[in-house]
Amino acid sequence: MQIVDIFWPAFTLAVLLVYIHSIFGIEIIRRGVIFTDLAIGQIAAVGMALSIAFLDGSYRTLLVLSFAVFAALVIAWASKNLKNVEAFIGLLYALGISSIMLILANSAEGLEIFSKLSAADILFTSKDELYTSIAVYIPISLVMFLIYPRTKGFFKEILFFVMLAITVTSSVQLAGVLVVFALLIAPAYIGVVQKRFNPMVVAWVSGIFAIITAIIGSYSYDLPTGYSIIFVMVVVSLVFVVFNEKKSLEEK
Structure with a gap:
């Protein structure tokens, strides 16, 4: 019971992260712009690095949101106006990661900070962080389910x-850029490749199974939680996709 009392915010946040990121992940895979979220997350992390390096952590959320929205708007423009947009997005990612390394170059804890920006530890998530995430993610999901399908064109x-940028602003600070990428792509990939059930439901179920397994494993074996989540998410996704493809070929 004591373990449950300590870690229930982390488990609840894990479910919430899978829920919100699967919504965007399925759309990203269908659009064929897989690295969009990674680029936005990396550019958003530049704002966090600036806050840590020069402002003692002040204005962190504002800076992360500003950089994330800027990256999102640039990618939205590029998607409509440029050819080979994946190459453009890949360069944005490279720009983000190199900027972070330059910003943190003179910091004694630069590599440690960079590691946390890539994959943070959500195991000891506080109740306040959880409640803030709920307040952010639920309205975003309502927008994506109720308003987004009714819009058209550039809007x-x-x-x-912009909804993706706001989501990434929160989740990058909680979980890290690479964890966010795994959360967006791995469950959604499972949902999209199978054809029997609703892709969103499959993404939610598989993602929740993977992230809960990763958190329990990281706690039990004293492993880094963020990287455990990435590892388990990716392994579960790859195994499912390979066996699903094998089954499809056998049925033919």
Whole structure:
């Protein structure tokens, strides 16, 4: 019971993270812009690095949100106006990661900070962090389910990328850039490749199973929680996709 009392915010946050990121992940895979979230997350992390390096952590959320929205708007514009947009998005990611390394170059804890920006530990999530996440993610999910499907054209693009940017602003600070990427792509990939059930439901179920397994494993074996989540998410996704493809070929 004591363990449950300590870690229930982390488990609840894990379920919430899978819920919100699967919504965007399925759309990202269908659009064929897989690295969009990674680029936005990395550019958003530049804002966090600036806050840590120069402002003692002040204005962190404002800076992260500003950088995330800027990246989202740039990608929304590029999606409509540039050819080979994946190459453009990949360069944005490279710009983000190199900027962070330059910002943290003179910090004694630069590598440690960079590691946390990539994959943070959600095991000891506080109740306040959980409640803040709920307050952010639930309205975003309502927008994506109720308003987004009714929009068209460039406004639809802007709405999608801005909602993604706001989501990434929160989740990057809690979980790290690479964890966010795994949460967006791995469960959604499972949901999209199978054809029997609703992709969103499958993404939620598989993602929750993977992230809870990762958290329990990281606690039991004293492993880094963030990287455990990435590892388990990716392994579960790859195994499912390979066996699903094998089954599909056998049925033919």
